Amino acid sequence: MKKGILKTVLATALVGIMAFSVVGCSNKSEATVDKIKKSGKLVIGTSADYAPYEFHKSINGKDTIVGFDIEIAKAIAKKLGVEVEISDMKFDGLVAALKTNKVDLVISGMNPTEDRKKSVDFSKIYYTATQYVLVRSEDKAKYSSLDSLAGKAIGVQKGSVQEKLAEEQIKDSKLQSLAKVPDVVLSLKNKKVEAAVVEGPVAKLYAEKSDGLAVSDSKFDLNPDEQGSAIAVAKGSEDLLKIINEALDELIKEKKIDQLVIDATNSVD
Incomplete structure (x- = not known):
């Protein structure tokens, strides 16, 4: 009881x-x-x-x-x-x-x-949007895949998904993580990095608006749950x-x- x-x-x-x-x-x-x-x-x-x-x-x-x-x-x-x-x-x-x-x-x-x-x-x-690799126009044929960027200096925004992608999918990449995307793109223009990982519409915009930049044919393996x-x-x-x-x-x-x-x-x- x-x-x-x-x-x-x-x-x-x-x-x-x-x-x-x-x-x-x-x-x-x-x-x-x-x-x-x-x-x-x-x-x-x-x-x-x-x-x-x-x-x-x-x-x-x-x-x-x-x-x-x-x-x-x-x-x-x-x-x-x-x-x-x-x-x-x-x-x-x-x-x-x-x-x-x-x-x-x-x-x-x-x-x-x-x-x-x-x-x-x-x-x-x-x-x-997809994730793209932005390169200098003169290097578009040279950097046409993620494998071709192995061991290269890559520009990314600090704390971004692009930073994680570059670290995980570009072998031996030397990341240059900066606070702002314009600084990342400037590093690319000034040849401090060989490529920049940027989200689709942003990459296309810079390629269209900036002389000397192009979107590479490199493709990332993206997790559909995190896109x-x-x-x-x-x-x-x-x-x-x-x-x-x-x-x-x-x-x-x-x-x-x-x-x-x-x-x-x-x-x-």
């Missing part, structure tokens, strides 16, 4: 703890959205050196951060009924800024890798993530993201 009572008490206590946990998680996620609405602004973390995703542009004499990621962030902010505030920082500091509540979300052409998923949660994929760009939020921000995914669904359904990519590409100086 006493054992039966004890089991009942323990079961009741367990249910209570589980209910409290659920409520606690719910309150946390609701507080994220409430905080944003009360502040009247959605603070986004980005690294504005990655045209056409996000980049600096002079508009009416004022330095402005633009790009198709920024337009997507504006659509999310509109759904929340708030304004966008942009926090520009180095790419490898974005996840830390999210974890320390310095930003509400991160949108910066970021791939939802398994390693990053341990620290933050991700939205659905909103854009998928594409997604928006990162702090763990436990379910309500915010729900609103982000709803906004992305609307943009994808109306095929607006493809147009945003085209518009952003065309606006690069």
